[in-house]
Amino acid sequence: MIFSFSATADFDFMTYFARHIGATVNDNLLVIPAYLGEGSINKLDFGPDFKITIHRYLLKEDLVIKRNTSGQGNDLITIFFYSNEQPLGIAYNDDPYVQFSQREDSAIQVTSNDLSSTIRFPANHSIHYMVVAIKPPYLNALLASNQLNSTLQTITGSGNSFLYFERMTAETKLLLKNLSAVDLQDNLSHFYMQIKVQELLYLIFHKLSTRENTPQQHINNADAARLLHIRNEIIRDLSVPPVLGELAQIAAMSETKLKQLFKQAFGATIYNYYQQARMEEAAFLLKQGKHSVAEVGYEMGFSNLSHFSRVFEKHYGLNPKKFSYS
Known part of the structure; x- marks a missing residue:
């Protein structure tokens, strides 16, 4: 199934998606029809400039969501959180999909709405993700700082095109898990969710605030x-x-x-990104318990196992042998 839309600031995803699949929206809740699968989409508005949608479903067919540029420039920031273990296909410019969200490489995207993108969710897998939509002036007011680094200045400024990826920390994963468990029928759930979503934004923007303060290039x-x-x-x-x-x-x-x-x-630099991915793969293989430290080191391209141990310990605080038993 393919759902395509234009990313204008006032676009209501849930309303139009409901029409697309022949469902209805009641009290900002869309229940997935049985013919398509099971689950729901919830929407919470925290005002005209700040809202979230929470997606929790299992579908009988692949879902492809195509977001087309509005052609109106950047007037909305979208923050996409996906922490499933199932791979997620992401593409820009109608290129082939690139797989995300395997191992620790969970997908957090922060993007302007003047970029087109396509995301493919696999059928027969539980899908949990959250999308935060917030307008730049509102985010700027939330951040309430006149000392933002160049990354945050680009995100909160007007007319900027940007795309940032961040790895998901354990703290962020836990917060997302707790948010997905909230009973939205509770009278004070809206109040609680607004506080917790702002906490979620704090975590991601705090990470982005630690990036090197260098001039940012527009991205298409x-x-x-x-x-x-x-x-x-x-x-x-x-x-x-x-x-x-x-x-x-x-x-x-x-x-x-x-x-x-x-x-x-x-x-991260290209090499540091590679090194981080290599250590995460090594950690995964060690935790499986099916490979020796030597086998993992050689599989990751290390000819010197002492070098592998030093690099691994730098990333995880334990040498590979101790890590495999931790």
Whole structure:
């Protein structure tokens, strides 16, 4: 099933999605029809400039959501939280899907609404995600700071095109889990949710506030598609370190532009992003208990196991052997 819409600031996703699937909305609740699957979508408005939708369902067919640019410039910030273990396909500019949300690489996207994107949710898997929509002036008032770094200035400014990804911390995952368990029929649930969603925003924007304070470049759909493709290349074979020149050729960008845009979008250099992904894969394999430390190290491309242990301990605070038993 494909649902396509234009991302204007006043677009009501739930109302139009309900029409698309032949369902009704009652008290900001959409129940998924039985022919399509099971579950629901809830919407909470905290005012005209701040709202959330909570998606919890299992569908009998893949769901493809295509968000088309409004053509009106950036007048809305969208923050997308997805913490499922099932892979999530994301694409920009009608490019092939790139897989997210495997292992610790959960997808948090912060994007302007002048970028088009496509997200594919797999059938027959429980899908839980939340979308926060907030207008730049309202977010700026919430942040209440005149010392924002360049990343937050770009997000809260007017007319800026941006795309940022962040890894989901354990604290963020726990908060999302608690939010999904709230009884929205409770009289004070709306009040509670507003407080907790602001806490969620604090966690993500605090992370973004620690990024390097460097000039931010505008990003378009073609740039976004190239960056996702490069990310896919980086993690495709974690035993082989990325080569900047080769990646720049694939992206059809100069090495300087690729380095700048990648770090801007993902908050890490290309090599550090690769190293983080490599250590997360190593941690996953060690926790499975099916591989020795030596096997994991060699699989991750380390010829020197002492070097592997030092790098791993730098990331996790324990050497691989102790980590596998922790």
